[in-house]
Every structure is written in C-alpha cells, then in structure tokens.
Amino acid sequence: MDSSNPQTTFQAPEIEELRQYFPAYELGGFIAQGGMGAVYSAQQKSLDRPVAIKVLPRQLGADPQFRASFEAEAKAMAKLNHPNLIGVYDFGDADGMLYIVMELVEGKSLHHSAYGKLIDQMSAAEIISAICRGLAHAHQAGILHRDIKPANILLGPKAIPKIGDFGLARPASEEHNPDEIIWGTPGYAAPEVLESPHSVDQRTDIFAVGVLLYQLLTAQVPATPWQPPSALSNCDPRFDAIIRRATHPAAGMRYNNASEMADALDSLMANLSSGPFNQPSPAGASPPPASRLPIQQGLASSKPKSGLLVGVAIIALLAIVGGFIYKSSTPPPPSNPPVSVAPEKEEEKTPEKRPKSVTKNDEPKEKPGTITPPKPEPTPAPTVKSDKVEGxxxxxxxxxxxxxxxxxxxxxxxxxxxxxxxxxxxxxxxxxxxxxxxxxxxxxxxxxxxxxxxxxxxxxxxxxxxxxxxxxxxxxxxxxxxxxxxxxxxxxxxxxxxPDDSPDNQDxxxxxxxxxxxxxxxxxxxxxxxxxxxxxxxxxxxxxxxxQIEQVASAFKNKKIPIFPTGTRDIGGSRFLVIPESISWNEASALATAAGGHLAVPSSQAEGNWMMQAMQSFVKGQKGIWVGASLSAPPDQRWTFITGELFEFIKWAPGQPNTDDLPQPVLQIRRGPEGKYGYHNSASSSDQAGAFLLEWSAPSRRNMPGKDALNLANVEEWLAAARRKVAATEEESYGRFQRSNERNLDNFLKDLEKETEVARRFSNEAKEYIETFTKGIKESGSIPGDLGSERARRFIGSVHEDALEKQTKLWEGYEEQFQTAKARYLETLQTEIIRRTKQADKKAAAFLDRERIAASMDPHFRAIIGGGNPPVPEE
Missing domain, CATH: 3.10.100.10 (Mannose-Binding Protein A, subunit A)
Known part of the structure; x- marks a missing residue:
C-alpha cells in the first residue's frame, strides 16, 4: 500500500455527486469527514431504516491489497450479529471509491462522553465487559479490530456500547506485509503492533481494551512508571490485576481471549456494591482529575434536537474515519509503554469545503459550534528515555x-x-x-x-x-x-x-x-x-x-524404552505432545518422523474426542494445529492418514473440506465460523498453523484395515471386492435356495412341455407362445404369477398353480435371510459412501450411491449374490 498519508489529499464528495451511485438509498446529510473517508446519513428505501454510509478515498480503492482486505473484512463483518457490534449491511464500489453501509447508532462516542471524567467503576466494568463480549464474537469469526479506542466505541440507548470502525480490521489469519502501513492508535496499541506486526492476534485487541478500562477508571491512559488505577482513582484494587494482565507487554501473559477478560470483570462486578467503591485514597495519591460520575450522569446525554439528531448521533465517526497510523519506515519506539504522540488536531487545520447537505426541508447551514468536534484522544505524558523504569x-x-x-x-x-x-x-x-x-x-x-x-x-x-x-x-x-x-x-x-496416580482422568x-x-x-x-x-x-x-525429543528419537533408534517429554499425554497407550512451532505441514511431518513418531492420527473414537477437545486450548486466533492427514494427488483425490489407518473419527467443520479456491491438501484442527472447532483442510504453509500435534502411537492400537477389509483406493475395485465378499458370505444359503428353485423350474418346464405337446403339434400360435413363455422363465429364473392367456390357463393352469405354490414356499423360507444379507450390503455401501465423502472423494461417493439404490431392488441384489456383476446405473 502507498505509505503516503491520505489525510492530506482526500476531499469528501458532494452529496449530489453520490446520489447516482446509491439509488437504493435516500441520502440525507453529511455527518463527518476524516483522512480515511467521509460519513453520510441515509435511509434505505426497501427496508425503511436509517443507515450510515462511509465512503473511502479513491487511492485506497485503487490499492489491490487494501481492496481485497477491505472486501474480505466487510463480508465477514456482515455475517456477525451481536448487540455490541455495529452492524454492517452492505459494501461496494462507487466509481472507484470503496464504501460500506452500516448501522446508524443514535448516541455519542465513549470518547465524547467519558473524556476527562472518572467513570463509576460498576459502569466502567459493565461497558468493558460488553465490549469484550462483542470482540469475542468478532474474534471467533476470525476478525481482529486492531484499533480499539474510545472514539471507536459508540454508546447507544442506555449506554450500551457498540464497537465500530472495523474498517481497519482484517482476517486474523492474514499475514502482515512489511511494506504496508501499520495501523493503531498510540497509547492503545500493544507493543507487538510495532515490534512484530506478523504476530498480532486477538490478544492485541485485549491490550487496547485494558487501556480503555484504565482510562475509564482514572481519566487517563497508563503512563511510565506504571501506576495501578486504584492508586489514582479510589477504585477497587482488584481492577489492578485485571488491567495489569490485559496490558501485559508480552502477549502470552495476557488473557487468552476476550471472553476470559469479560468473565473476570463479571466475577468482580458480582462482588461489588451497586454504588461507587468508597475507599480512602492511598497516601500520596494524586487527587482525581474529575468527579466520579455514575452511568446516568457520566455517559448519558440529553435528548438531541430533532434537526441535529444525525449529527449528534454519529459525531464520533469523525474520529473513526480519521485515526492515527504508523508508517513502517518509522523506527519503532520502545515497547513499554506504548509511544506517546500529540493529540490529533484535524479540526484545527484549515477548514475544508464541506459538502452541501441537501435535505427534504433544505435546512440552513449549521452555525459554528452546533456540532462540537470530539476532544482529542488522551495520551500518556511524554517520557524521557533515561527516566524510564522497566519492570x-x-x-x-x-x-x-x-x-x-x-x-x-x-x-x-x-x-x-x-x-x-x-x-x-x-x-x-x-x-x-x-x-x-x-x-x-x-x-x-x-x-x-x-x-x-x-x-x-x-x-x-x-x-x-x-x-x-x-x-x-x-x-x-x-x-x-x-x-x-x-x-x-x-x-x-x-x-x-x-501423587495421585489414578488413570481415570485422561488429563x-x-x-x-x-x-x-x-x-x-x-x-x-x-x-x-x-x-x-x-x-x-x-x-x-x-x-x-x-x-527431550532428541532423547526419545535416540531411544527408539537404539530399541530402548523412551522417556517421553514432560507434557506428554497418554491416551489409550499412545503418547501425544503439542509442539508450539509455526512451521509448514511438511516440516512438521518431517520433524515428527525424526522424533520417532508422526503427526497425530485418531485411531479410535476416544482419541478423536480427546484431540478435538484438548487442542482447542492451543489454537491461536485463526491458526490451526497440524495433524497427520493429507489429500492425495489427482485423479484419485481422497483424504488419507499418514499411518495408513482407516480415515475415521474425523469431525469436519461446517463447509469443510473445501478445495474449490486454492490447493489446500493438508489437515488441521482449528476454529471456524461462529467459534466452532473442527477439522479444516488447509494450505501447507507455516502461516496457517501455530503448532503441531506429535504422536508416538502404539502399533497394536492403530485402526489399520484388516486383510479382508475393503479399503481399496479405486472405487470400482472396491465395489467388485464388496460384491465378491457378500456373494461368498451368502454362497451356501443362497445356493441351497437356488438349487431347490431350479429343480422346481425344471419340473414345471417338463410338465409344461408334456401338457402342450398336442397343441404345439397342431397350432403354430400355441407353439410360438409356449416357446416364448419357456424362454422367459429360463432367463428370469422364476415362474410368473400370470400365464397371460385364458387359453393357456385351460391347458396348463393346474400345472402352473402347483409349481407357483412350491416357488412361493421356497422363497418364503429364504426371504428373511435374503433381506438380511441385502441390508448388510446396503449398510456396507452407506459406510463407504460416508468415508469417501469425508475424504472429499465426491465422484466415488456418487458412484456408490447409485449402486446402493440399484441394490435395494431384489433382482439387482440376487444377481450379485448369485455371482453376477450387474452394471451400476449411469448418472
């Protein structure tokens, strides 16, 4: 992306200019403008609902990387539905200008409402807990915000917070490009934003939320040296530990996810009184910069006048569309605390020409002061490097x-x-x-x-x-x-x-x-x-x-009993160990092999359940954990375990496996949409996984195909083997029935020939009928229930009835066993269809399903158990 700052070049389009691009909306008025875009109010005609439309500069839309990231994020955000997230309704391109249509929130920003004020601790905890819940919902869908700050939090009715401006967000799994600008707001950005942008994950957002909580409780952001909020504002000291953990400079020491932080706040709130925490100020503590305000006074505002509703409701978007950015060419400042910068003063620059707001009543232009620009974001006091106290x-x-x-x-x-x-x-x-x-x-x-x-x-x-x-x-x-x-x-x-060495609990x-x-x-x-x-x-x-792993490999090589690394789990006799390394699937597989093991494979339902449950605590953001399965090359594409075991005990995530877009030939456990864990197919690169699961398996416990098991790769070969197996199983019982049935047919045909001898001699018509009738019986292997001719019934009716009765009794004696055998065969087919489906072998699954439908009919199955090879119906 071009590293030039778009704030100096962007000119918000006139409303009249935009109308042609938004025929589905009644554009109302201009709300605000910043360097990263402009915001307009509108009414969606079809649903009769108010919306906000954010239009971005053309130079951003011209950047392919930015456009791709913007579109991916917009699609992901549109799928989210949470009371603490501003809804995204639509997005698109208006003559080269990217735009996004979102929920219009009637309220003020948290920055506008809380700047310079001490917020009641219960109110602060409630707001931050709700923000955490909203973030957790976004994180579960794989979306990071990357710019949490007060100006990006809007307070709706009853001061319910809604997180806005995910316009700087991107999928959590997307790798950072070192040549692009680094997003974030000084004072709220975690150290890794500058030091290691590629490692940014959901804990980066948690850092900013911790700063936000500190600010609500103390009316300032953390400075150096760090002081606990309870020393500054008379709040409950238990907030200190929550904030300290959330804002820890090392991401691994923070809360693992936003829900954990919300749970900690909810637990604390349950032990707090409903009113302010009346605790004497610590000795030597600085007096609070402002009086402590309850939620009703500190965060609620008077009802806005109708003519200014939109302006007051979305005034915070002025800050939202003009946030701070860092250029990657700028030398990174010290990581602790976050760098201090001067407050944003965009409103003090030479006023830009504001687009005309054409409304239904053609209201006059706003008077100066009608819409008050938000106060600048608070920043830490400037620090001097030599005075820095490092913990x-x-x-x-x-x-x-x-x-x-x-x-x-x-x-x-x-x-x-x-x-x-x-x-x-x-x-x-x-x-x-x-x-x-x-x-x-x-x-x-x-x-x-x-x-x-x-x-x-x-x-x-x-x-x-x-x-x-x-x-x-x-x-x-x-x-x-x-x-x-x-x-x-x-x-x-x-x-x-x-110790308690009971083996009852696997963990x-x-x-x-x-x-x-x-x-x-x-x-x-x-x-x-x-x-x-x-x-x-x-x-x-x-x-x-x-x-430790080297020692295990050496023990296996020298045929000694190994001492497995600390942290190894014993699941049913096989050992499992998580290796926290971000490497490619091929590299992980090679390391596992060198260690005397292999990438993990579920050999039983118990192992499969444990792998899915236990690995959830190791999944980082949208990076998964490699396991031992891959997709074979065309044309016979199917999923196989690297141990050769039957491909079973796999729970695919919704929509998986999916190889429609890009080659994704390897398997991992990861978190998918809506926070659901499951198996995903993936590209094999190192940026796709944060760890791999190593297994030293017990060969005797592997789920290997038996010598008679039907596990052939080619589906035609598999079907031929399945047919041979069922025919061999039913050979004796079906043979007895078939022999008895054939004797009855032979006797009937002899009687038929004897009874029609005279008629065939004197009537060509009778001769032709009898020959055709006899041929049909021989081909079908059964006596028909109707002779099809009244004349034939007069000649051979009694002989036909006797033979038909014997045939019926023979079938009744065998039918139950026949139907049982057919049900077993259909079940075998269905099991293989499911297995092939899991392996993404769609053609084979469809082929076997056609065989299943055909074999449900008695003649098709009788041909199979009779040793025949009836054709599988075409599609």
Whole structure:
C-alpha cells in the first residue's frame, strides 16, 4: 500500500455527486469527514431504516491489497450479529471509491462522553465487559479490530456500547506485509503492533481494551512508571490485576481471549456494591482529575434536537474515519509503554469545503459550534528515555531474542543463579502447558530442582508462599515421574498423600508444582499457577523440548524404552505432545518422523474426542494445529492418514473440506465460523498453523484395515471386492435356495412341455407362445404369477398353480435371510459412501450411491449374490 498519508489529499464528495451511485438509498446529510473517508446519513428505501454510509478515498480503492482486505473484512463483518457490534449491511464500489453501509447508532462516542471524567467503576466494568463480549464474537469469526479506542466505541440507548470502525480490521489469519502501513492508535496499541506486526492476534485487541478500562477508571491512559488505577482513582484494587494482565507487554501473559477478560470483570462486578467503591485514597495519591460520575450522569446525554439528531448521533465517526497510523519506515519506539504522540488536531487545520447537505426541508447551514468536534484522544505524558523504569517482565520481553540465542549477558532483575543455572520467577498464573511454552519462547525451560536442597533454595530465594509450576510430569507414563532433563524423581519429595496416580482422568493430575514445606504436589495441567524459569549458563538446556525429543528419537533408534517429554499425554497407550512451532505441514511431518513418531492420527473414537477437545486450548486466533492427514494427488483425490489407518473419527467443520479456491491438501484442527472447532483442510504453509500435534502411537492400537477389509483406493475395485465378499458370505444359503428353485423350474418346464405337446403339434400360435413363455422363465429364473392367456390357463393352469405354490414356499423360507444379507450390503455401501465423502472423494461417493439404490431392488441384489456383476446405473 502507498505509505503516503491520505489525510492530506482526500476531499469528501458532494452529496449530489453520490446520489447516482446509491439509488437504493435516500441520502440525507453529511455527518463527518476524516483522512480515511467521509460519513453520510441515509435511509434505505426497501427496508425503511436509517443507515450510515462511509465512503473511502479513491487511492485506497485503487490499492489491490487494501481492496481485497477491505472486501474480505466487510463480508465477514456482515455475517456477525451481536448487540455490541455495529452492524454492517452492505459494501461496494462507487466509481472507484470503496464504501460500506452500516448501522446508524443514535448516541455519542465513549470518547465524547467519558473524556476527562472518572467513570463509576460498576459502569466502567459493565461497558468493558460488553465490549469484550462483542470482540469475542468478532474474534471467533476470525476478525481482529486492531484499533480499539474510545472514539471507536459508540454508546447507544442506555449506554450500551457498540464497537465500530472495523474498517481497519482484517482476517486474523492474514499475514502482515512489511511494506504496508501499520495501523493503531498510540497509547492503545500493544507493543507487538510495532515490534512484530506478523504476530498480532486477538490478544492485541485485549491490550487496547485494558487501556480503555484504565482510562475509564482514572481519566487517563497508563503512563511510565506504571501506576495501578486504584492508586489514582479510589477504585477497587482488584481492577489492578485485571488491567495489569490485559496490558501485559508480552502477549502470552495476557488473557487468552476476550471472553476470559469479560468473565473476570463479571466475577468482580458480582462482588461489588451497586454504588461507587468508597475507599480512602492511598497516601500520596494524586487527587482525581474529575468527579466520579455514575452511568446516568457520566455517559448519558440529553435528548438531541430533532434537526441535529444525525449529527449528534454519529459525531464520533469523525474520529473513526480519521485515526492515527504508523508508517513502517518509522523506527519503532520502545515497547513499554506504548509511544506517546500529540493529540490529533484535524479540526484545527484549515477548514475544508464541506459538502452541501441537501435535505427534504433544505435546512440552513449549521452555525459554528452546533456540532462540537470530539476532544482529542488522551495520551500518556511524554517520557524521557533515561527516566524510564522497566519492570522485570518488561525486561524479559525485551531480552527474549537474546535469551533464545543463549546470550545471558543481561538478565531481568530478580534473576538468581545457582549451580551454573539462572532462575527467574514469573508471577503470572498460567496453565502448565502455557507456562512450558512460555519458557520455550524465552529460551528457557521450566525449572528442574532435583533434591530437597534445591527446593529449599527456591522457596527461600523467591519467598514462595503458594504452589508454583516446575518442569516435572509423569511424561506420558502413569506413575513414572521424570524431570524435564530426563532424571527420575526422588519419591521422597512428594507431599503426604501425593501423587495421585489414578488413570481415570485422561488429563488428570500428572504435573507437579512446588509447595512450601518444601514438597511437591501433582495437579491437573489446566490449573493456572506462577512458575519458575531456568536457563543453563551453557545455553544448552537438557530440559528443553528439543533435547527431550532428541532423547526419545535416540531411544527408539537404539530399541530402548523412551522417556517421553514432560507434557506428554497418554491416551489409550499412545503418547501425544503439542509442539508450539509455526512451521509448514511438511516440516512438521518431517520433524515428527525424526522424533520417532508422526503427526497425530485418531485411531479410535476416544482419541478423536480427546484431540478435538484438548487442542482447542492451543489454537491461536485463526491458526490451526497440524495433524497427520493429507489429500492425495489427482485423479484419485481422497483424504488419507499418514499411518495408513482407516480415515475415521474425523469431525469436519461446517463447509469443510473445501478445495474449490486454492490447493489446500493438508489437515488441521482449528476454529471456524461462529467459534466452532473442527477439522479444516488447509494450505501447507507455516502461516496457517501455530503448532503441531506429535504422536508416538502404539502399533497394536492403530485402526489399520484388516486383510479382508475393503479399503481399496479405486472405487470400482472396491465395489467388485464388496460384491465378491457378500456373494461368498451368502454362497451356501443362497445356493441351497437356488438349487431347490431350479429343480422346481425344471419340473414345471417338463410338465409344461408334456401338457402342450398336442397343441404345439397342431397350432403354430400355441407353439410360438409356449416357446416364448419357456424362454422367459429360463432367463428370469422364476415362474410368473400370470400365464397371460385364458387359453393357456385351460391347458396348463393346474400345472402352473402347483409349481407357483412350491416357488412361493421356497422363497418364503429364504426371504428373511435374503433381506438380511441385502441390508448388510446396503449398510456396507452407506459406510463407504460416508468415508469417501469425508475424504472429499465426491465422484466415488456418487458412484456408490447409485449402486446402493440399484441394490435395494431384489433382482439387482440376487444377481450379485448369485455371482453376477450387474452394471451400476449411469448418472
């Protein structure tokens, strides 16, 4: 995208100019203009509803990349329906100008209503919780906002917040282009927006929401040094922890999703009184800059005059369409806190020519001051680099690239050394898996403290008063506990009654935490606890995931019993381990093979259920988790597991598999539309997945085809084998029936020949009839119920009735077994149809369905069990 700033060149079109492009709308008036577009009010004629139409500059519409992103986002937003999101109704192109039609909200922006005011803590929590719920809905559909700030939140009736301006949003899975501008508003943008734009995900929006909550409670955004909001505004101190986590500089330490933050706020609100939190101000705290306002006073406005309704209702859109941008060529500022900039002063520039607003009553032009421009976004106080106070976790984030390379020349404050290793306490509570992945991301491992002296040292050095995660688990083997470096655990270190080695819970208490005492306790991995990191001075960590996997591979190679890495799960005898690496499917498969395993495959319904459920906590945004299946090359395109197992226990997501647009030949677990998890086919590139699932499977438990199983790739071969199998199964019983039936036919034909001898001799007509009748019986293999001639009935009626009665009795004796065999065959066909459908083998599935319909008819199936090969009907 052109990095020039469009704010200096965009001229909003006249309303008269736009009318020709919007015949379905009655354009009302001009609302606002900014650098990124102009907004107009309108009435949709067909549905008689008010709407807002945002028109973007032509230079944006001329950029193919921007256009594609805009259209993708508009389509995704139009599918969303949530009370805290501004609805998107339509989008398009008006003579090169992209536009979007959206809900017209009657209210003011949060910036307009709350700027410079302390908002009642209950009201603030309610607003932010609702914003989180709206964001969570968008995130589940794969849409990030990327520019959350007060001006982009509109307050509707009863101060219900609605998130607007997803115009800067893009699909969460879309990779960042380093040559394009970086969106975001200073003070609200998370550190990764500038430092690592490709890593932006839903937690980037959560950072901005945390800043927003801080601002509502304190009337300012966080500054350096960071001060808890309770020290500034008399709010409940429990808000401090929520905001601190939401705005943590390291994305991995924030709430994993917006719903988690909303739940935390809802829980806090349940324990708050309905009125303001009357707590004495902390000593030395600065007086609040404004009085604390309840929701009714602070966020509600008087009823707007009818002539100014649209202007007052959407005044916030002026800020929405003219937000801040960063150019990627600008050197990134320090990551903590977000960079300070001067407030936006677009309204103080030389006034632009405002398009005429032609209304039904041809109202006069607005007088100066009728519509008050929104006040500028608050920004942190300017900081001086030399005065910056960096916290230990901030330092850890800054040093991460060095630490991953084994450079320990600088370590975060609070790091302590012992026996050639450096230890650091991370006070943020995470699940065991997330803590382990956090350690790997920072070039560390979860701490290994193999003896009582080590545990005592950690408790005393870090003043630990509660449980903390260590690098210790049962390593995928119940009751076989090992440290991350492969050392067996000294059982004397357990607390009394520990460990609980019951195998009942597949995700049971198989992970160890350090307790005061000192002692160890086994806990479920889902428990969130602080944790200890460990760096070996040599830079080669025996407990690193890489080293652990190498040891497993070596054990398999040398035919020894392996010690699986910490964090490995034992599911029905097979071991599973999530590897948090964003690499391509082919690379992941090669690494899994080198580790002595393979990309995971569900070998049973239990494994399939566990994989789908457990992997949900590891899915990041719209990036999935690789598993071991791929689509074979044309012409025989079908899905197969890399182990050769039957392609079963797969739950496709809605609309999947889908290979209509681009080659997407590999399989992953990911979150799809409306937040539903399932299997998706995908391109195999590294940007599609944030992890892969490694499996060391038990061969005896694999769901392999049996020697008699029908698992042939070619559908014609499969059908021929299926027919042979059912014919062989029914050979004895059908043979008995067939032999008896043939004897009856032979006897009838002999009697027929004897009874018609005279007639055939003296009548050519009778001779021709009898010959035709006999030929039909031989071809059909059955005696017809009607002779078709009154004359024939006089000659052979009694013989025909006797033979027909015997045939009926023979069939009645065999019919039940025949219908049972046919039902089994139809069921076999239906099962294979479902399997082929899952494999995306549509042609084969349709072919077998035609066979299923034909075989439901008795003659077709009798031909099959009789050893015949009747043709499958054409389409």
């Amino acid at each position: 230990p976790l901030d330092t850890l984030t800054r040093l991460r690239p060095r630490l991953r390379k084994g450079n320990f020349g600088e370590l975060p404050k609070g790091t302590h050394s012992r026996n050639g290793s450096h230890f650091f306490l991370v006070p943020t509570s995470l699940s065991w898996d997330r803590a382990s992945h956090f350690a790997e991301a920072h070039g560390a491992q979860l701490a290994v403290l193999e003896d009582k002296e080590g545990l005592d040292w950690a408790l005393e050095t870090f003043a630990l008063k509660s449980a903390h995660w260590l690098g210790l688990s049962d390593s995928g083997t119940e009751s076989k506990w090992h440290w991350a470096n492969g050392t067996a655990l000294n059982s004397k270190l357990w607390a009394p009654g520990q 049971g208490e198989d992970f160890a935490a350090l307790l005061p005492g000192p002692s160890l306790e086994d806990l479920p991995a889902s428990r969130e606890l602080p944790f200890l990191l460990q760096w070996h001075e040599s830079g080669d960590h025996p407990g690193s995931l890489r080293r």
